Amino acid sequence: xxxxxxxxxxxxxxxxxxxxxxxxxxxxxxxxxxxxxxxxxxxxxxxxxxxxxxxxxxxxxxxxxxxxxxxxxxxxxxxxxxxxxxxxxxxxxxxxxxxxxxxxxxxxxxxxxxxxxxxxxxxxxxxxxxxxxxxxxxxxxxxxxxxxxxxxxxxxxxxxxxxxxxxxxxxxxxxxxxxxxxxxxxxxxxxxxxxxxxxxxxxxxxxxxxxxxxxxxxxxxxxxxxxxxxxxxxxxxxxxxxxxxxxxxxxxxxxxxxxxxxxxxxxxxxxxxxxxxxxxxxxxxxxxxxxxxxxxxxxxxxxxxxxxxxxxxxxxxxxxxxxxxxxxxxxxxxxxxxxxxxxxxxxxxxxxxxxxxxxxxxxxxxxxxxxxxxxxxxxxxxxxxxxxxxxxxxxxxxxxxxxxxxxxxxxxxxxxxxxxxxxxxxxxxxxxxx
Amino acid sequence: xxxxxxxxxxxxxxxxxxxxxxxxxxxxxxxxxxxxxxxxxxxxxxxxxxxxxxxxxxxxxxxxxxxxxxxxxxxxxxxxxxxxxxxxxxxxxxxxxxxxxxxxxxxxxxxxxxxxxxxxxxxxxxxxxxxxxxxxxxxxxxxxxxxxxxxxxxxxxxxxxxxxxxxxxxxxxxxxxxxxxxxxxxxxxxxxxxxxxxxxxxxxxxxxxxxxxxxxxxxxxxxxxxxxxxxxxxxxxxxxxxxxxxxxxxxxxxxxxxxxxxxxxxxxxxxxxxxxxxxxxxxxxxxxxxxxxxxxxxxxxxxxxxxxxxxxxxxxxxxxxxxxxxxxxxxxxxxx
Numbered sequence: 089x090x091x092x093x094x095x096x097x098x099x100x101x102x103x104x105x106x107x108x109x110x111x112x113x114x115x116x117x118x119x120x121x122x123x124x125x126x127x128x129x130x131x132x133x134x135x136x137x138x139x140x141x142x143x144x145x146x147x148x149x150x151x152x153x154x155x156x157x158x159x160x161x162x163x164x165x166x167x168x169x170x171x172x173x174x175x176x177x178x179x180x181x182x183x184x185x186x187x188x189x190x191x192x193x194x195x196x197x198x199x200x201x202x203x204x205x206x207x208x209x210x211x212x213x214x215x216x217x218x219x220x221x222x223x224x225x226x227x228x229x230x231x232x233x234x235x236x237x238x239x240x241x242x243x244x245x246x247x248x249x250x251x252x253x254x255x256x257x258x259x260x261x262x263x264x265x266x267x268x269x270x271x272x273x274x275x276x277x278x279x280x281x282x283x284x285x286x287x288x289x290x291x292x293x294x295x296x297x298x299x300x301x302x303x304x305x306x307x308x309x310x311x312x313x314x315x316x317x318x319x320x321x322x323x324x325x326x327x328x329x330x331x332x333x334x335x336x337x338x339x340x341x342x343x344x345x346x347x348x349x350x351x352x353x354x355x356x357x358x359x360x361x362x363x364x365x366x367x368x369x370x371x372x373x374x375x376x377x378x379x380x381x382x383x384x385x386x387x388x389x390x391x392x393x394x395x396x397x398x399x400x401x402x403x404x405x406x407x408x409x410x411x412x413x414x415x416x417x418x419x420x421x422x423x424x425x426x427x428x429x430x431x432x433x434x435x436x437x438x439x440x441x442x443x444x445x446x447x448x449x450x451x452x453x454x455x456x457x458x459x460x461x462x463x464x465x466x467x468x469x470x471x472x473x474x475x476x477x478x479x480x481x482x483x484x485x486x487x488x489x490x491x492x493x494x495x496x497x498x499x500x501x502x503x504x505x506x507x508x509x510x511x512x513x514x515x516x517x518x519x520x521x522x
Numbered sequence: 523x524x525x526x527x528x529x530x531x532x533x534x535x536x537x538x539x540x541x542x543x544x545x546x547x548x549x550x551x552x553x554x555x556x557x558x559x560x561x562x563x564x565x566x567x568x569x570x571x572x573x574x575x576x577x578x579x580x581x582x583x584x585x586x587x588x589x590x591x592x593x594x595x596x597x598x599x600x601x602x603x604x605x606x607x608x609x610x611x612x613x614x615x616x617x618x619x620x621x622x623x624x625x626x627x628x629x630x631x632x633x634x635x636x637x638x639x640x641x642x643x644x645x646x647x648x649x650x651x652x653x654x655x656x657x658x659x660x661x662x663x664x665x666x667x668x669x670x671x672x673x674x675x676x677x678x679x680x681x682x683x684x685x686x687x688x689x690x691x692x693x694x695x696x697x698x699x700x701x702x703x704x705x706x707x708x709x710x711x712x713x714x715x716x717x718x719x720x721x722x723x724x725x726x727x728x729x730x731x732x733x734x735x736x737x738x739x740x741x742x743x744x745x746x747x748x749x750x751x752x753x754x755x756x757x758x759x760x761x762x763x764x765x766x767x768x769x770x771x772x773x774x775x776x777x778x779x780x781x782x783x784x785x786x787x788x789x790x791x792x793x794x795x796x797x798x799x800x801x802x803x804x805x806x807x808x809x810x811x812x813x814x815x816x817x818x819x820x821x822x823x824x825x826x827x828x829x830x831x832x833x834x835x836x837x838x839x840x841x842x843x844x845x846x847x848x849x850x851x852x853x854x855x856x857x858x
Contacts, residue, residue, distance in 0.1 A: 281564065285775075289769070508621060
């Protein structure tokens, strides 16, 4: 089949599935799935930039997503002036000192002649720097945490519009990626995987336990909205007249309008990203990246700086992941560090890219839609399948009860099977790279 | 006397726990390094297969317990080990036959192997949760302590108690035996030598008539045994939770890389480096210092370099140091 026609057909199928969900389950559910699909598609694009364009294996997508989410809090939450007075200066000074310590250690290592003296000097720099940083930082942290701990206990954000946090989230993730890439690129490809796996766990740990910054496990809820909340929409004349005319409850109409608003915002971002990615992929830069991916040694022989290009692509892709992370937190309206788990935020993205088609932007977007739909609908589908399988058993049969209890886990097996089957029988994905 | 007390304190809270934790990591890291050396890919499903194998051990243990069978002061789980091992080996071999064998035949890039191990990871994770659920399980029985803190205090007359848990002793003993047998196998037997030859130079090994499928079979079998041992000992010593086992992936890989991927001795050394730094850096040194300096010199803080929540950061920092300064690991591993 003509590739364009094929993509069109596949995307229509996804749309059809969403419409069916809307009619048979509920429109709120269909739109919830649509919104997260859009975010997932952005994430998949980010992963595809790294894997599809350059063959970089990032197992820390979760970390870059989470740090993007943190940006939402830092940019858009209301500042807590009392906490700033209590320890804002100390916290910032402590952070600055920490960064200065690391920079000083790097400078010592680069400037001093090799030998035992250099090692001792570097360790001494780190130890002294650590002690000083801690001396400044610890009291400030305590002071901030004790400001109204039930509802605040953190510095708060800058109180800026929430959409502004999306590019900031991308910048945060890109910055983190630069550091990780600088350390682990240019070595074995597995090392990047392990390093990203590690950094993603650390980002989550920092967000959980640095309460002065993110309120930690207490979550930051009630973040500003990008779209008016349903409660405010209900009072709006337009929503009320819609409800009157369609005969649907006004509460539901308001919630649908809100979700449509997010869908529109996210679509703008996604389309912008697809256009940019397609332009990049078809430019000389894109050809160079594919040349490096397909034959690193030949590309190096042609004078391409492979490591620098890899770093660039890694930073770009992670930035897109950060953007998606910020969008996700905006959609939820709260930052909950406990919700980030690697299977859902890292490995599911990989399933999307592989199933959609690595190296193909449209493929990744499609993968994002298909896999997220399956992920959300796996439970009802699994339930139906189990009902069918255990038809002959009595309702209180222990095996049936056990299987019914575990239905939620079948989706993991389904995703794994999808990944394995695609990788084996259609490694180029649903929409192959041209 | 103060010095002795300080040593006992340190042994109780850092040295012995780290030794046990390090041994558990070492068993897991050995399996990673073997799989890497022979099959040449990073086995990302490692933590989850460990969780699945341990789940089978736990279920068997419960079965034995309800049948009234026990091992006296030893945990019943030891009796269940063979069942778990047989299951895990069979599982790994089925996975190999259904997934990895094809890619071996077409000589796929290492990254494709890793990717397919992600698929296996998903499936395994789902199976584990279906089998035993995602929550915490306890299955330790038998004697809890070899020496309790109080007994130690009355025995030695020191102020500080040293509690030696039976699981810690068991871990050390089992790990030592396993390592000794593994090294004997790799260095002395024909199969072990053929494994090392295959790992060293695949083409040359094939030329000298080594059957690659047999080497792969033996590798998965050894890996399965090591993984179940590591998982069961970790579960007995701490607790069993599938997600915790997934998270062990990072320290285990870090251990293997720190020691030099593909180098068994390196994996063991790397595991202890990771374990000792993790516990040493997250330990509150205040009381230890208190034995050596006058009371009013002791700082008010806990003297903890990093809070326990950041134990992954310690592992990561070691990994970063090794990647920056000695990417081949402490002992020279395979570097492609």
